[in-house]
Amino acid sequence: MARPDFEIPELKAETEVPAVLEGTMSHSAPFVAKPEHQEPLHYPAELVEDWHDRAIAKMGDLLGRYRSLRVYLDSCVKCGACTDKCHYFLGTSDPKNMPVGRQDLLRKVYRRYFTLAGRYFPRLVGAQDLTREVLDEWYSYYHQCSQCRRCSVFCPYGIDTAEISMAAREILNDVGMGQKYCNEIIAKVFRIGNNLGLPEPALVDTLEGLEEDVLEEDGVEVKYPLDEKGAEVLLVTPSADFFAEPHVDGLIGYGKVFHEAGISWTLSSHASEAANFGLFIGSYENMRNVSMRIREAALDLGVKRIVFGECGHAWRVAYSFLNTLAGPFDFLDPDYPVPQHILEVTHDLIKRDAIKLDPSANDDMIVTFHDSCNIARATRMGNMPGGQFVIPRDVIRAAVNNFVDMAPETTHDATFCCGGGGGLLTDDLMELRVKGAVPRVDALRRVIEDHGVTHMAAICAICKSQFTKVLPYYGMGMDMIVSVHQLVSNAIVLGTRH
Amino acid sequence: MSIEVNGKSLEVDEEGYLANLSDWEPGVADVMSKDDDLELTNDHWEIINFLREYYEEYQIAPAVRVLTKAVGKKLGKDKGNSKYLYELFPYGPGKQACRYAGLPKPTGCV
Numbered sequence: 097m098a099r100p101d102f103e104i105p106e107l108k109a110e111t112e113v114p115a116v117l118e119g120t121m122s123h124s125a126p127f128v129a130k131p132e133h134q135e136p137l138h139y140p141a142e143l144v145e146d147w148h149d150r151a152i153a154k155m156g157d158l159l160g161r162y163r164s165l166r167v168y169l170d171s172c173v174k175c176g177a178c179t180d181k182c183h184y185f186l187g188t189s190d191p192k193n194m195p196v197g198r199q200d201l202l203r204k205v206y207r208r209y210f211t212l213a214g215r216y217f218p219r220l221v222g223a224q225d226l227t228r229e230v231l232d233e234w235y236s237y238y239h240q241c242s243q244c245r246r247c248s249v250f251c252p253y254g255i256d257t258a259e260i261s262m263a264a265r266e267i268l269n270d271v272g273m274g275q276k277y278c279n280e281i282i283a284k285v286f287r288i289g290n291n292l293g294l295p296e297p298a299l300v301d302t303l304e305g306l307e308e309d310v311l312e313e314d315g316v317e318v319k320y321p322l323d324e325k326g327a328e329v330l331l332v333t334p335s336a337d338f339f340a341e342p343h344v345d346g347l348i349g350y351g352k353v354f355h356e357a358g359i360s361w362t363l364s365s366h367a368s369e370a371a372n373f374g375l376f377i378g379s380y381e382n383m384r385n386v387s388m389r390i391r392e393a394a395l396d397l398g399v400k401r402i403v404f405g406e407c408g409h410a411w412r413v414a415y416s417f418l419n420t421l422a423g424p425f426d427f428l429d430p431d432y433p434v435p436q437h438i439l440e441v442t443h444d445l446i447k448r449d450a451i452k453l454d455p456s457a458n459d460d461m462i463v464t465f466h467d468s469c470n471i472a473r474a475t476r477m478g479n480m481p482g483g484q485f486v487i488p489r490d491v492i493r494a495a496v497n498n499f500v501d502m503a504p505e506t507t508h509d510a511t512f513c514c515g516g517g518g519g520l521l522t523d524d525l526m527e528l529r530v531k532g533a534v535p536r537v538d539a540l541r542r543v544i545e546d547h548g549v550t551h552m553a554a555i556c557a558i559c560k561s562q563f564t565k566v567l568p569y570y571g572m573g574m575d576m577i578v579s580v581h582q583l584v585s586n587a588i589v590l591g592t593r594h
Numbered sequence: 595m596s597i598e599v600n601g602k603s604l605e606v607d608e609e610g611y612l613a614n615l616s617d618w619e620p621g622v623a624d625v626m627s628k629d630d631d632l633e634l635t636n637d638h639w640e641i642i643n644f645l646r647e648y649y650e651e652y653q654i655a656p657a658v659r660v661l662t663k664a665v666g667k668k669l670g671k672d673k674g675n676s677k678y679l680y681e682l683f684p685y686g687p688g689k690q691a692c693r694y695a696g697l698p699k700p701t702g703c704v
Binding site: 127277280281284290291292293294295297298301302305306309334335336338339340341343344371407521523524557558560561565574575 | 657663680
């Protein structure tokens with residue numbers, strides 16, 4: 097853990113709404129993308145000279161493309177329902193991190209250039225010219241939104257700040273002021289196939305290592321196949337699953353599930369990434385280009401099903417947009433959902449008694465579950481409303497004997513973001529990440545104290561990395577975080593079926 | 595931005611990673627670790643050297659599990675885990691050790 101150059105918030109029994117402190121996070125801004133990160137995404141290499149006109153033109157373009165954006169910018173009545181709902185406001189006290197404060201940064205410029213009243217009486221309606229200061233403020237505060245959509249659950253008009261923040265980032269990119277973290281990563285996906293930049297030989301080496309490990313630990317030859325033509329399932333998973341802990345323990349679990357159920361499967365070196373950061377920067381074109389790799393891999397390998405691993409926003413892109421972005425998927429088996437989540441696969445196998453779990457294998461743990469924002473509020477699993485809350489918990493309960501939920505105001509669709517979502521999981525935003533984790537860590541500490549919880553399971557690569565990094569700031573161990581399929585991996589009884 | 599190593603000025607990015615992998619020499623790790631108030635021992639060098647060898651073959655830093663396994667094989671099973679690596683490199687083996695070894699920073703959801 098690095099020595100922080102900021103104050104770490106004090107944990108409370110219940111997260112308190114802080115008194116407003118104007119401008120406390122105005123210094124926070126991530127590194128700006130370099131030309132080599134901008135150009136592969138077809139954005140200007142650096143801030144263009146006519147940024148003002150270009151930004152307004154782009155805003156006009158987006159207002160025409162997304163009717164929702166205009167509705168969101170028009171319909172806020174300043175009721176205040178959202179003000180205490182953002183984890184970044186609760187953790188930083190900065191009023192521009194209130195959802196309405198964040199929306200207003202774009203709204204005031206929208207009013208100035210796109211509404212009659214704003215054009216003629218700007219001061220009466222809070223309209224403001226787009227200046228360089230405003231542009232820099234956008235860059236700072238639209239990179240303090242993890243696009244988790246918690247505020248939209250509580251907004252009586254359903255205004256979605258995530259969409260406003262995506263639009264703002266798209267405008268910033270279009271004038272040449274992109275964010276290094278997201279754009280470097282998207283460029284890597286285009287060049288190599290995944291966020292990490294793992295080339296095929298490294299993937300092969302890593303997967304062979306996993307096969308050795310499982311054979312050594314469980315005495316069973318579980319395969320982790322790559323580019324195997326004719327496999328039934330293409331598994332698309334975040335590249336962090338190959339690389340980091342506890343992510344890789346989840347990947348080991350997926351392989352055991354497929355092995356035990358007798359389902360042939362493969363990973364792809366071409367589509368070796370489930371994540372799609374095109375979503376975070378609000379770019380339909382880049383999101384589509386990343387998604388197309390999955391279609392290409394599925395066709396090339398001749399698979400019948402596409403299954404996604406544990407990744408939050410990837411499941412949003414997959415569940416909500418994949419068919420429009422990269423469909424139609426009429427070449428896949430219509431008897432299965434397109435696409436399917438690994439938890440749906442495992443859940444179904446448990447229900448049908450096609451795999452056997454021994455939960456006593458996890459008796460050294462008392463487990464709680466962190467609902468990931470994108471899965472909770474932008475997707476579903478299974479065929480019933482709320483399946484995205486039920487299915488992960490069902491699978492965990494089948495894999496462990498000791499499960500405890502956190503406070504209801506912090507779970508299901510009221511879940512708090514881990515603090516690192518939406519393209520903010522970068523070291524240059526560590527202060528924001530640590531402070532934004534406060535509401536979740538408060539709730540976690542309560543179940544630790546009240547119920548002796550030892551581990552928190554997650555189903556998103558970003559959540560897992562974020563907690564691993566920030567929990568030590570609050571005196572908690574980084575190894576508290578586990579993958580849901582890590583629990584399955586520990587509990588699954590190998591060699592009893594087929 | 596740049597750092598001074600044995601009288602030479604080497605370019606680094608805003609996070610302190612070498613801009614050019616080929617600029618690396620052992621002095622780079624010495625200078626960077628001094629900045630972090632960390633004294634490099636043989637144990638650190640085992641890791642740094644492994645990272646460089648792996649990178650040369652695969653053009654990427656090794657996955658955490660690949661690294662811990664290699665360390666376990668070479669230095670004994672009790673050292674083949676992330677806890678040992680974090681003791682050596684408190685800022686995280688993936689990032690701090692990669693920086694000392696002159697490798698680019700691992701990107702993505704890690």
